[in-house]
Amino acid sequence: MESEKNYSDDKNPLEKIVVLIPAFNPDNKLMILVNALIKIGVENIIIVDDGSENQYTNSFEMFKIFNQCIVLRHAVNLGKGRALKTGFNYFLNHYKGFIGLITVDADGQHKCEDIIKVSQTLSYNHDSLILGTRNFKEKNIPFKNRFGNLLTAKLFSFLSGINVSDTQTGLRGISYQHLLLFLKTSGEKYEFEMNMLIECIQKRIDVKEVAIETIYIDENKSSHFNPFIDSVRIYVVFLKFLFSSFASFFVDILSFVIFIKLFLVLVPNYFIFLSTIGSRIISSIFNYIINNKTVFRFKGNKRNSMTKYYILALIQMLLSAIGVSLIYMQIHQGEVVIKMIVDSALFLGSFRIQRDWVFN
Numbered sequence: 001m002e003s004e005k006n007y008s009d010d011k012n013p014l015e016k017i018v019v020l021i022p023a024f025n026p027d028n029k030l031m032i033l034v035n036a037l038i039k040i041g042v043e044n045i046i047i048v049d050d051g052s053e054n055q056y057t058n059s060f061e062m063f064k065i066f067n068q069c070i071v072l073r074h075a076v077n078l079g080k081g082r083a084l085k086t087g088f089n090y091f092l093n094h095y096k097g098f099i100g101l102i103t104v105d106a107d108g109q110h111k112c113e114d115i116i117k118v119s120q121t122l123s124y125n126h127d128s129l130i131l132g133t134r135n136f137k138e139k140n141i142p143f144k145n146r147f148g149n150l151l152t153a154k155l156f157s158f159l160s161g162i163n164v165s166d167t168q169t170g171l172r173g174i175s176y177q178h179l180l181l182f183l184k185t186s187g188e189k190y191e192f193e194m195n196m197l198i199e200c201i202q203k204r205i206d207v208k209e210v211a212i213e214t215i216y217i218d219e220n221k222s223s224h225f226n227p228f229i230d231s232v233r234i235y236v237v238f239l240k241f242l243f244s245s246f247a248s249f250f251v252d253i254l255s256f257v258i259f260i261k262l263f264l265v266l267v268p269n270y271f272i273f274l275s276t277i278g279s280r281i282i283s284s285i286f287n288y289i290i291n292n293k294t295v296f297r298f299k300g301n302k303r304n305s306m307t308k309y310y311i312l313a314l315i316q317m318l319l320s321a322i323g324v325s326l327i328y329m330q331i332h333q334g335e336v337v338i339k340m341i342v343d344s345a346l347f348l349g350s351f352r353i354q355r356d357w358v359f360n
Helices: 029-039 054-063 080-092 112-122 145-158 176-184 189-202 227-265 271-295 303-329 335-358
Strands: 018-024 045-050 069-073 100-103 127-132 172-175 206-211
Touching: 018 029, 018 112, 018 271, 029 045, 029 069, 045 054, 045 080, 045 172, 054 069, 054 189, 069 080, 069 172, 080 100, 080 176, 080 189, 080 303, 100 112, 112 127, 112 172, 112 206, 127 189, 172 176, 176 189, 189 206, 227 271, 227 335, 271 303, 271 335
Parallel strands: 018 045, 018 100, 045 069, 127 206
Antiparallel strands: 100 172, 127 172
């Protein structure tokens, strides 16, 4: 059984920080990285072999020669998220008293100077998640990487209310106290790093950014990130937010069409206004249940959140009814299309109010 390492005195922060490197079929960049880390004084390195093919076995065996390195191995490829969790688990069991760990990619994208910057920031901000963030506006960034990362960052900012300029960075500083939380965070592959950020929002953990150099070697060919499959895994985090709104929108429109046929006969002068109110009551009940249990996973005061939700729903319902009625009075046709346009405009504002006020 390996001895547990414990530091309680005030030494160089690099001596109290572990570098964690998940690796799958790595090339020589990993050896270059490990040598560079040892050279700058990193004394504890965890390398997780995420089920690499047999021809890479000797490469991982070489790392065991270094006293600074611990090599953990998955029998099969389980994904980056699982590899990180394997490292988290080992750290929690063997490095009591350490500040935390720095996650670093194995493909040579992170310079030692930037790893030091992130570790120094972590040593003074134990309550925060530290992100080494790249600048995707630089001209040397491959288009697919620039577009994908900027789009994800903008979507994340809108949906979460937190401005993070690089949501997919693999260079992160994580304090000891937060590792147990992230060990239980969902996600086994690349989506895990996005889920970590969402966990920070839900648990009120501060996220700090440290600017690092943006490096793409040979158009990032050594990366095992699949632009389509892994992007879907990342964006599925966002899709659950959108599903609730689209499903409620469908329920609202369907109810609106049914009420139109009913009220057009009974109260022709107010059929649009009453149809809007009736459909919104039905869709709001449906929307609240989904948002409360699935989207925002709200665990606070249910009565308080429901009161806020229906205040918002009432205001939104009146704005929708008045807006649709006024536009219909001008053109006298297409009431369903008008409602779809008006409610689409109200959707964005409604989401942000629900996120920041109703289910905050």
